[in-house]
Amino acid sequence: MESSGKNLIIVGAGISGLVCGVYAQRSGWDTIILEKALNPGGVSTSWVRKGYTFEGGIHWLIGAKEGVPLHDIWTESGALQANNPISFRDPIYTIIDGDRKAELHRDLKTLSKIDRRDRLALALLRFHVWCFTFFHSPVQDIAGVKARHPRGFSLMEFIKMGPAVILTPWLMAFSAGTYCRRFRDPLVRNLLETVVDPRINALSLIYTLSSFTSGDSGYPKGGSLVMARNMADTFTSLGGEIRYRTTVLEVVREGERYVGVRTSEGLLRADAIVISADARTAIDKLFAEPLQDGWARRMRRKMETAQCMFVAIGVKADLSSRPRCARLMLREPLHAGGLVFDAITVNNYSGYEGYAPEGCTPVTAILPGACYDYWKAAKENGNYYDLKKEVIAAFVRVVSEFYPETAGKVEVTDMATPMTYQRYCDTFEGSYMSDWRPWRFASTAPLRYKPGLYFTGQRTAFSGGLPVAAETGRRTAQHLCKDYDIEFVSH
Numbered sequence: 001m002e003s004s005g006k007n008l009i010i011v012g013a014g015i016s017g018l019v020c021g022v023y024a025q026r027s028g029w030d031t032i033i034l035e036k037a038l039n040p041g042g043v044s045t046s047w048v049r050k051g052y053t054f055e056g057g058i059h060w061l062i063g064a065k066e067g068v069p070l071h072d073i074w075t076e077s078g079a080l081q082a083n084n085p086i087s088f089r090d091p092i093y094t095i096i097d098g099d100r101k102a103e104l105h106r107d108l109k110t111l112s113k114i115d116r117r118d119r120l121a122l123a124l125l126r127f128h129v130w131c132f133t134f135f136h137s138p139v140q141d142i143a144g145v146k147a148r149h150p151r152g153f154s155l156m157e158f159i160k161m162g163p164a165v166i167l168t169p170w171l172m173a174f175s176a177g178t179y180c181r182r183f184r185d186p187l188v189r190n191l192l193e194t195v196v197d198p199r200i201n202a203l204s205l206i207y208t209l210s211s212f213t214s215g216d217s218g219y220p221k222g223g224s225l226v227m228a229r230n231m232a233d234t235f236t237s238l239g240g241e242i243r244y245r246t247t248v249l250e251v252v253r254e255g256e257r258y259v260g261v262r263t264s265e266g267l268l269r270a271d272a273i274v275i276s277a278d279a280r281t282a283i284d285k286l287f288a289e290p291l292q293d294g295w296a297r298r299m300r301r302k303m304e305t306a307q308c309m310f311v312a313i314g315v316k317a318d319l320s321s322r323p324r325c326a327r328l329m330l331r332e333p334l335h336a337g338g339l340v341f342d343a344i345t346v347n348n349y350s351g352y353e354g355y356a357p358e359g360c361t362p363v364t365a366i367l368p369g370a371c372y373d374y375w376k377a378a379k380e381n382g383n384y385y386d387l388k389k390e391v392i393a394a395f396v397r398v399v400s401e402f403y404p405e406t407a408g409k410v411e412v413t414d415m416a417t418p419m420t421y422q423r424y425c426d427t428f429e430g431s432y433m434s435d436w437r438p439w440r441f442a443s444t445a446p447l448r449y450k451p452g453l454y455f456t457g458q459r460t461a462f463s464g465g466l467p468v469a470a471e472t473g474r475r476t477a478q479h480l481c482k483d484y485d486i487e488f489v490s491h
Helices: 015-026 069-076 108-113 116-131 155-160 162-171 176-180 186-192 202-213 223-237 279-285 294-302 372-381 384-402 418-425 465-483
Strands: 007-011 030-034 046-049 052-055 093-097 100-104 241-243 248-254 257-263 266-269 272-275 308-315 325-336 339-348 361-368 410-416 448-450 453-455
Touching (some): 007 257, 015 069, 015 272, 015 465, 052 223, 052 361, 052 410, 069 465, 093 186, 100 108, 100 186, 116 202, 162 202, 176 202, 186 325, 223 241, 257 272, 272 465, 279 294, 308 418, 325 384, 339 384, 361 384, 372 418, 384 410, 448 465
Parallel strands (some): 007 030, 030 241
Antiparallel strands (some): 046 052, 248 257, 257 266, 308 361, 308 410, 325 339, 339 361, 448 453
């Protein structure tokens, strides 16, 4: 693409920053992405320890299925290529409670084999999920943008999404946990609560289940890191530049206009700046004076964060006969980060090519809950690493109890806390996304803020996650093109 002569700086090489960068560069912007870490992807990442790959980001990707609108963004941005084909696991989840076991398949009819008392609740669940089968993220052009390949909603798309639109306000009014309590069988309840955090609204549960039942939500080979590197390579192949290990200290303003950013190496000027870093952190740290707009004040006051602990072990055992993703109901609670867990969800990566040495398996778990203050205090008190070791040891005991073949065969361990997320990604309170509770809306950052300054990413739209990162990255690139009278080129 011929250069427009306009220079763009994107702060952060997370998924949204990469999407925005690819579209902007393809449309003629001369783009530099500044990233403080060593790799692209932000919180959507994986890493290797002694030959074991630990997947810390993607567990399923909405938009993995061809024909889904979001799939176009993933292919246009280079995220999905020939080197990371999608696999669609089934069953999605398995729950193990003593001698009882149940599976959640993409076809929800299989749940009818569990308990006859829940026949009505299952019928309603299947109906609600069916209503969202045709619902998808609104991947369309913003008003006024000149697009080489225009995109919008058709009347038929609106009609098909009608049932979901009608149900949405009702499902937003209560939590996923409340919805799951319609089932009398505790095994089924706990199985469904594995899909999303029970504290967030029921809309998230139904939307996620609908993505599975419609044949979407698969796992790209190589996971988060391969996908992010694909996007970074696509961006640089278009002439863009990524500067890793570069921390932005301040977004610089002259008069009414934002004109560049200051790093440890000095001032870097640009016609426009996009903040793809955590907006909640940015409004306080990236400006000479913290932003005081109404949306920024509401964000400080109302935003709830999704926090977690991530625990991973590499075991010298083949777990290919075990479930890929299992909810383990514990005989004794697991204590971690000031929280108590009666069950944990374990991901087993046996059979994933290149994830471990021959005959070995990476095993991971996410322990969700507000634990930032606990780990921050531990850091300040000097017992942070000792407490991490205790959590890892407890996790190893749980895994060896349910999977005896792993006992005494743990070769490597690792753990991330909210302090880890904060250190690597500058996320507010070490969160990986906003927490969308029933009928509680935190303020979001505007995609187009002031002359020369834009935002993108998970803090700019509900409810967070990779779909929001991708869609807002595209829309921010369109705002840039519209404001500077540049044609938007998608592919």
